[in-house]
Amino acid sequence: MIFTGALETPQLWLRTLDESAATGPYLAWMQDAEILRFLEARFGRHTPESLADFIHSMNQNPDALLLGMFFKGDDGRAGRHVGNIKLGPVNREHARGDIGLLIGDKSVWGRGLATEAIAALTRYAFEQLRLNRLYAGCYGGNDGSVRAFVKAGWAVEARLPRYWRLDDSWADHIILGCLNPAA
Template sequence: MVTSSESDLPTAYFIETERLAFRELNASDANERYYTWLNDPEINQYLENRYFPSTIESIRDYINSINASKANLFCAIILKEQNQHIGNIKLGPINWIHRYAEIGLLLGEKDCWGKGFATEAIKAIVNFGFKQLNLHKITAGCYETNIGSSKAFQKAGFSIEGMQKSQFFSQGKYVDGIRMGIINESQ
């Protein structure tokens, strides 16, 4: 157990890497920092929720609804060195019959961009999904113009499986969507 600097309660991390730790994202994480991430046009430019204004209350409601589902794993990404919440990663919805899931990722702290944290987080969640949840395949998608996300997933071992022509309206024009996946080769 690691003690959180944001509260006196111990925090249980269930996944750790060299630089990152992961714990369940909870409603108390919906604070001013998180609110700023979701309302910053540079951070949210590739998020579908950018079209709807976020409030701290709506963020809490979203977190609670995702956590109430048995088909999602929603985690806070913690930078261990500073014990700082820098983003979130979601595995889900999980299809327990066919054993696949989708990854969604938000790295909210701009000073953490370009340092490999996204790739490290993706690898950790994929490893957890394959080894602990016995998933067969994990998928992801991004806008073609989201070069950072595309590179992070590919560095984590994802392959491009397809392109969705003119899938998203972004910055005044339609852009393609990239679909990626990774298969659990140990099965």
């Protein structure tokens, strides 16, 4: 998906990543079990090459958008990469798409960044891409993620019991959705 410029929220700039982002903080996040606990990415082995390939493939995909989340804070670390948010795949026939995100920088957990990023990408998807529906899924127990989507105007649409294996037990699959009010 061709995207130029950036989306701005009160605390973040959301902009396209380039392959140089595959090292440093992003690589460290993808090797941290606590950060990956509720993501299927926890089953993969992540290297600078695999992350660069992922970024490249997302940037070449006409039905996907991967944006880095860059903190605007005034704490001397402004501009640092704190997470990623993805739209896609987008199904153009049915005007719907999937959103997923990762806040990798633990020092900014709980500051509402996920809510801001979700709301900004939701507006972009509805206003610029004219999508009718967005959806997301998350593990039961990932209460912060559910709260972030709900605060951004989404609704919990379904819960599939015992869907994911998590540690030594089972977690539900929570499906969240948002409809374009202008459609």
